[in-house]
Amino acid sequence: MSELVILVVEDEPEVRAEIVRDLATFTQRIRIDEAESVDDAEAAIADAVESGDRIGLAVVDHRLPGRTGVDLLVALHDDPATRAIRTVLITGQAGHQDTIRAINEAGLDHYIAKPWDPDELVAVAKRLLTDHVVESDLDPLAYVPELDAARLLDHYGEGGSVE
Amino acid sequence: MNGTVARIGAVVATVWFIGVLAIGPQGDLDAPASRMLAVFGAAVVLWITEAIPLWATSILVIIAQVLLISDEAVVGLPAGFEPPPYESIFATLAHPVLMLFLGGFVLADAAAKYRLDRNLAGVMLRPFGTSPAAIIAGLMAITALLSMFVSNTATTAAMMAVVLPVAARLDEGDRLRIALVLSVPVAANVGGVGTPVGSPPNAIVLGRLSEQGEGIDFLRWMIMALPVALVVLVLAWLVLVRMYRSTTASIEVRLGGEFDRGRPAIILYVVFALTVLGWVTEPLHQVPAAIVGFGAVVALTSLRVFTVDDLRRVKWHILWLVGGGIALGNGVSDTGLDTWIIDRIDWSTMPTIVFTVALGLIAIVLSTVISNSATANLIAPIGIGIAVSGVVDVSPLLAGLIIATACSFAMALPVSTPPNAVAYASGWIATRDLAMVGVVVGTIGIATVLFVAAPLWSTLGLL
Numbered sequence: 001m002s003e004l005v006i007l008v009v010e011d012e013p014e015v016r017a018e019i020v021r022d023l024a025t026f027t028q029r030i031r032i033d034e035a036e037s038v039d040d041a042e043a044a045i046a047d048a049v050e051s052g053d054r055i056g057l058a059v060v061d062h063r064l065p066g067r068t069g070v071d072l073l074v075a076l077h078d079d080p081a082t083r084a085i086r087t088v089l090i091t092g093q094a095g096h097q098d099t100i101r102a103i104n105e106a107g108l109d110h111y112i113a114k115p116w117d118p119d120e121l122v123a124v125a126k127r128l129l130t131d132h133v134v135e136s137d138l139d140p141l142a143y144v145p146e147l148d149a150a151r152l153l154d155h156y157g158e159g160g161s162v163e
Numbered sequence: 164m165n166g167t168v169a170r171i172g173a174v175v176a177t178v179w180f181i182g183v184l185a186i187g188p189q190g191d192l193d194a195p196a197s198r199m200l201a202v203f204g205a206a207v208v209l210w211i212t213e214a215i216p217l218w219a220t221s222i223l224v225i226i227a228q229v230l231l232i233s234d235e236a237v238v239g240l241p242a243g244f245e246p247p248p249y250e251s252i253f254a255t256l257a258h259p260v261l262m263l264f265l266g267g268f269v270l271a272d273a274a275a276k277y278r279l280d281r282n283l284a285g286v287m288l289r290p291f292g293t294s295p296a297a298i299i300a301g302l303m304a305i306t307a308l309l310s311m312f313v314s315n316t317a318t319t320a321a322m323m324a325v326v327l328p329v330a331a332r333l334d335e336g337d338r339l340r341i342a343l344v345l346s347v348p349v350a351a352n353v354g355g356v357g358t359p360v361g362s363p364p365n366a367i368v369l370g371r372l373s374e375q376g377e378g379i380d381f382l383r384w385m386i387m388a389l390p391v392a393l394v395v396l397v398l399a400w401l402v403l404v405r406m407y408r409s410t411t412a413s414i415e416v417r418l419g420g421e422f423d424r425g426r427p428a429i430i431l432y433v434v435f436a437l438t439v440l441g442w443v444t445e446p447l448h449q450v451p452a453a454i455v456g457f458g459a460v461v462a463l464t465s466l467r468v469f470t471v472d473d474l475r476r477v478k479w480h481i482l483w484l485v486g487g488g489i490a491l492g493n494g495v496s497d498t499g500l501d502t503w504i505i506d507r508i509d510w511s512t513m514p515t516i517v518f519t520v521a522l523g524l525i526a527i528v529l530s531t532v533i534s535n536s537a538t539a540n541l542i543a544p545i546g547i548g549i550a551v552s553g554v555v556d557v558s559p560l561l562a563g564l565i566i567a568t569a570c571s572f573a574m575a576l577p578v579s580t581p582p583n584a585v586a587y588a589s590g591w592i593a594t595r596d597l598a599m600v601g602v603v604v605g606t607i608g609i610a611t612v613l614f615v616a617a618p619l620w621s622t623l624g625l626l
Contacts, residue, residue, distance in 0.1 A: 141588035150324035153585060157320035160480060161581040162217050162534045163355070163362055 002052040009041045010061040022118040038067040056132040062091035073106035086128035172212025180205040195498035198231040210537035218480040221487020228494045255490040259453035260370040266456020267360030271313040277428040285419020293413040296404045307354025315351040319582035322347045339409035348582035357392045364539035364570035368563040370489040371543045377559040381442040381452040399604045427468040488540030501548030510554035518555045526569035535570040558626040572608035575601030
């Protein structure tokens with residue numbers, strides 16, 4: 001069965017582990033993939049696509065070795081196959097220009113400054129993953145316990161279900 | 164339904180359709196009836212296996228009837244058979260019952276848009292206090308009331324959004340959680356039988372009855388079906404509070420908010436109230452419920468309460484599903500296929516009670532595994548046809564009510580009906596919980612209809 005995936009892109013192992021730990025609340029039905037660079041992230045996305053899984057949310061640090069996080073976000077936005085992925089930029093070091101580029105050229109969904117508040121990260125991830133499930137026509141009922149139940153149930157009610 | 168079943172369904176339906184057409188008339192099965200047998204059998208298989216979407220089967224039935232048994236049939240029909248005009252087959256998609264349902268859909272969607280449903284629920288829940296048993300009674304009463312006018316699925320979705328956070332705050336081992344999560348879909352399923360617009364099987368049955376000249380008005384349906392729903396609700400409540408005893412003394416459920424006082428919302432409240440009033444007072448003014456319902460659509464659209472975006476969200480696929488069922492029933496009866504099928508069985512030795520129990524059981528078992536509406540589409544033409552033919556001493560109305568209620572009372576599995584799927588999605592109930600409660604409530608429901616309501620209806624001269 002295909003899985004919904006959160007992709008965490010962060011080069012510092014401790015920081016990455018912290019993000020993954022904060023997002024662990026979703027892992028009953030949603031998988032977390034980790035990457036430490038843009039190349040690594042693109043390989044993870046290719047892997048997921050190959051096994052029929054679907055990346056719903058990318059949580060990306062800006063300053064990475066090689067290409068930047070914003071470069072990745074722009075690339076995701078430009079490719080129709082990955083445009084539905086919801087994006088969070090989580091960073092302390094993105095300058096004004098980078099941030100503007102992320103918003104204008106990558107349709108950034110949310111910006112979180114480091115150090116982050118875990119509750120905020122979870123709330124944002126929940127909202128964006130729910131957006132993704134609703135807009136990508138995934139089975140809304142599959143994610144009721146973890147995501148925004150009220151919105152998922154409403155969406156199910158409006159869909160093609162037949163009594 | 165999974166892919167394999169769907170593929171098998173597509174093959175079986177195609178083979179049946181072509182095979183029966185190729186064999187053609189046999190003995191007392193004449194050409195029109197044999198063509199209809201090809202359509203009917205294929206529709207049965209497609210509706211059961213969901214090889215194509217349920218509503219696609221409905222419009223497939225319509226075009227098959229146009230091409231095979233109408234005055235525009237591609238191969239000529241024998242002299243002596245009066246083929247129905249093809250316009251009349253297409254017209255089932257605008258059958259009065261569908262216009263009534265469209266009125267129900269538009270009112271329900273508009274009510275959801277202005278949060279009338281949730282706010283009313285909040286007002287009604289307040290007097291029930293905070294004891295778990297009372298809260299469950301309150302939730303069930305409100306859910307059932309809403310599901311009489313709003314689809315069971317939408318009602319469940321709205322109420323479950325309130326119930327889930329409450330259930331989440333309970334202790335891990337508190338079985339009240341199961342009772343809470345089950346109370347909503349059970350009440351929605353049962354409440355749906357209360358009015359003609361409560362659930363699609365009601366419309367399918369009403370459509371078939373009216374085509375047979377046995378139609379009943381909105382109020383008469385409520386007088387007959389609502390007491391059944393109330394009795395079953397009370398018993399279901401008892402089952403839930405007995406089976407899942409709570410370890411919590413009091414719970415708080417927050418529901419609803421400020422009523423919208425804007426102009427469009429006020430118009431909606433007035434139109435909603437007037438429409439329901441119009442529906443239940445038909446004996447006084449003789450304006451059919453379909454006209455009243457369609458009037459509500461006209462009022463809400465022309466007063467700009469219901470916009471073109473809202474109109475796009477109307478569940479047209481449900482209307483098609485019902486329309487195809489009505490077309491199928493007409494085809495089966497116009498071609499005499501119903502008579503041919505009825506003649507296959509020796510009815511003289513069959514006691515009435517065996518027929519009514521069998522009808523209820525077949526409907527409830529089939530509807531447990533496939534959609535309630537598809538079940539009604541399949542069973543209504545033959546079930547009501549048998550009653551109309553007079554081979555058993557059962558009124559068509561009773562046969563229709565048995566079918567409609569049995570379809571709604573089938574709720575033993577997550578797949579039985581969307582409200583169950585919603586409850587199951589919470590992750591807090593096991594299939595076993597649903598099966599146990601579903602079988603008990605379903606049995607209570609169908610037994611109430613067969614052994615309590617039916618004799619009472621008969622005594623009161625309602626049948």
